[in-house]
Amino acid sequence: MVGLDTEVLQRWVLALPIVFEGNLERLNGLDTQAGDGDHGTTILRGVQAAARATESLPSPVLAKGLLETAGSAFRRAAGGASGPLFACIFTELAKMIENNCLSGVGLAQGLENAALLIHRLGKAEIGDRTLLDALFPAAQAAKSAPSNLGAALDAAMDAAEKGVAATATMVARKGRARFVNAGEVHSPDAGATSIELILRTLNEVYRS
Ligand code: ADP
Numbered sequence: 001m002v003g004l005d006t007e008v009l010q011r012w013v014l015a016l017p018i019v020f021e022g023n024l025e026r027l028n029g030l031d032t033q034a035g036d037g038d039h040g041t042t043i044l045r046g047v048q049a050a051a052r053a054t055e056s057l058p059s060p061v062l063a064k065g066l067l068e069t070a071g072s073a074f075r076r077a078a079g080g081a082s083g084p085l086f087a088c089i090f091t092e093l094a095k096m097i098e099n100n101c102l103s104g105v106g107l108a109q110g111l112e113n114a115a116l117l118i119h120r121l122g123k124a125e126i127g128d129r130t131l132l133d134a135l136f137p138a139a140q141a142a143k144s145a146p147s148n149l150g151a152a153l154d155a156a157m158d159a160a161e162k163g164v165a166a167t168a169t170m171v172a173r174k175g176r177a178r179f180v181n182a183g184e185v186h187s188p189d190a191g192a193t194s195i196e197l198i199l200r201t202l203n204e205v206y207r208s
């Protein structure tokens with residue numbers, strides 16, 4: 001397959017509530033150590049709303065409309081600081097759909113555009129211990145292998161995983177986590193962990 005088509009993208013959106021249900025306690029736990037403990041609940045609410053909204057789209061469902069719908073449903077349902085930020089991933093990928101498909105180039109560019117938009121909206125820099133510390137390196141890694149979709153997805157996932165690990169030693173400067181004594185936190189950032197899960201799920205549905 002040369003790109004992620006409507007069928008794969010729909011399976012991705014429908015798989016996310018299952019993945020985040022399984023990671024609910026873990027993500028809330030990470031957010032408890034450096035935040036208010038609701039990140040898993042917030043993300044799960046968002047992906048559940050996104051899945052429901054795409055399921056009720058009239059057919060034929062097109063890839064662009066699917067991701068736009070997922071993004072706006074996520075933004076409305078999730079709320080909090082992270083809701084509008086995570087929604088950018090769906091809406092920026094939607095903009096890169098061509099011929100009803102998301103290519104490796106579109107994936108890489110969409111992830112980078114999402115990272116840049118999240119940076120503009122949330123004002124976090126790389127190294128501030130946020131979701132950007134997983135998303136930005138993932139986008140850069142995908143850009144290094146964009147003509148091969150499978151390789152781009154693998155590279156993005158690996159870079160996100162390394163980015164998540166690196167957040168464990170970072171000092172939070174954005175969001176509620178900035179109020180926590182840095183010396184007390186040794187776990188990775190909750191939002192960055194969610195980015196890794198989102199990309200891992202996309203890679204898995206593409207390969208299954
Ligand atoms: P809230 O802070 O409203 O409780 P969540 O708990 O859902 O939101 O999400 C917290 C996560 O959001 C953090 O772990 C971090 O990754 C991300 N985050 C918070 N503020 C920002 C920001 N300004 N820019 C980018 N990501 C952010």
Ligand code: MG
Binds near residue numbers: 031039
């Ligand atoms: Mg929180």
